[in-house]
Amino acid sequence: xxxxxxKPIDAAFLQQYPAGSIQRKALEIMQKSEExxxxxxxxxxxxxxxxxxxxxxxAEDLSRSGLRFAVFSKSxxxxxxxxxxxxxxxxxxTGVKASDAIRDIFKNGRxxxxxxxxxxxxxYFKALLDVFGDEAFNKMFSTIYLMNWRYLPAELxxxxxxxxxxxxxxxxxxxxxxxxVDPQTPEWQGENVIDLGNGRYYGHGMGRxxxxxxxxxxxxxxxxxxxxxxxxxxxxxxxxxxRLFREYQRSRTQQVAYRWVS
Numbered sequence: 001x002x003x004x005x006x007k008p009i010d011a012a013f014l015q016q017y018p019a020g021s022i023q024r025k026a027l028e029i030m031q032k033s034e035e036x037x038x039x040x041x042x043x044x045x046x047x048x049x050x051x052x053x054x055x056x057x058x059a060e061d062l063s064r065s066g067l068r069f070a071v072f073s074k075s076x077x078x079x080x081x082x083x084x085x086x087x088x089x090x091x092x093x094t095g096v097k098a099s100d101a102i103r104d105i106f107k108n109g110r111x112x113x114x115x116x117x118x119x120x121x122x123x124y125f126k127a128l129l130d131v132f133g134d135e136a137f138n139k140m141f142s143t144i145y146l147m148n149w150r151y152l153p154a155e156l157x158x159x160x161x162x163x164x165x166x167x168x169x170x171x172x173x174x175x176x177x178x179x180x181v182d183p184q185t186p187e188w189q190g191e192n193v194i195d196l197g198n199g200r201y202y203g204h205g206m207g208r209x210x211x212x213x214x215x216x217x218x219x220x221x222x223x224x225x226x227x228x229x230x231x232x233x234x235x236x237x238x239x240x241x242x243r244l245f246r247e248y249q250r251s252r253t254q255q256v257a258y259r260w261v262s
Contacts, residue, residue, distance in 0.1 A: 002030040004039045013042065022056050022170045023049040025197045033167040047131075047248055048241040052171035054127035058106075059194040059202040062123055065109030069205035071187050072147070075118075078104055078111040082146070088114070089147030098141040099134040102126055116192045117148040119204030120173055123194055124156050124239060127171075136251035155244060162235035170197030173237035176211065178218040180226035188221035190230070 002009060014031075017024040026049055030037050039045040070076065072088025081101035082090040092101055102125045105112055125144065129137045145151040149160025159173055168174070172195045181189040191214055193201035200208045206217060211232050218230035 001033060001036050002027070002039075003036060004042055004045055006038070009042070009045075017049070022053040022197050026052055026169045026171070029167060029169055035165070035167050037167065043249075044242070044245050047245045051127060051131050051239070051241065051244065052169065054130045055123060055171035055194060056196050058123045058126035058130065059196060060208070061106050061126070062109070062119060062204070063202050063208050065106045067105065067109035067119065067122075067204065068113035069115070069187075070113030072115055075114045076112065077114075077146075078108055080104070085145075085147075087147065089118070089145055089151065090114070091146075092141075092144040097134070097138050098125075098144050099129055099137050101144070102129055114146070114204075115148075115187065116204040118146050120159065120192050120194070120237075121146055121149075121152060121156065123202075124159055128155070128244070132248060132251060136248075139251070140247065155247065156239055158240040159237045162233065162237050164234065165236050168195060168236060170195050171238075174201065175233045175235070175237075176203075176214050176218060176230055177233060178222065178230040180222040180228045181218075182221050182223045185221050188218055191218065 009031075014024065014027050017027065039048075075084060075088040075090070077084055077090040081093055081096050081104050083093055085091055092098055102122070105122055106126060125141070128140075132140065140155060141153060144153075149157075152160055162173075162175060174193050174195055175190055176193065177190040178188055191203040191206055193203040193206075193214065195201055196208060200210055201214065202208050203214060206214055209217075215230045215232070
């Protein structure tokens, strides 16, 4: 059940999003959910819908970017924007705008190679850039370290904490685990994916596939005699939409104040 200011939303609100759009799909799932999903205002709900749409678009775009799969020990990045560290992570170079560096991954993906645990934050950073705009994004992220969930800034740290839910939405991060992975190929121990809202999921190194297709690929990389198949966990990783909404409001207020003073 979906409640805004403790009331069901008006049917007209649903109609403002085209049928088949990510926003419309998310709303329809929210309304049918067994859980009670609460929002303080329509603006807060609209923000989450916009960000979810941006996450899906960023995932689609990253799948077409040419970004290669590489284990951390063999990762690489465009040295014009990033410094590769000894652990395989990428540190934003001093004097480089975060917005330019993130866009370069999507523009020149062939110059980058990394694991799926790094691809997920890249998707989130690009979605935030598209929603917040360059000015606010660069203020929020004066430095970025791309690797895995341990190095995420506070604004995105929640995406690394998988939580139980009964409501799965476009833009959610899911995980398919491979419990009997071949120890010779630990990179196949599981796959982080973004729900694209159309029955397909984006996983770096896998592309856009169904869960069944990803499970079959993981099953081909188990040790001899393995009995357990790969499977989709019933948890999700999500940004802290409420916190990000407050930051979005603050950034818009600051921009308006700056223009008025100027």
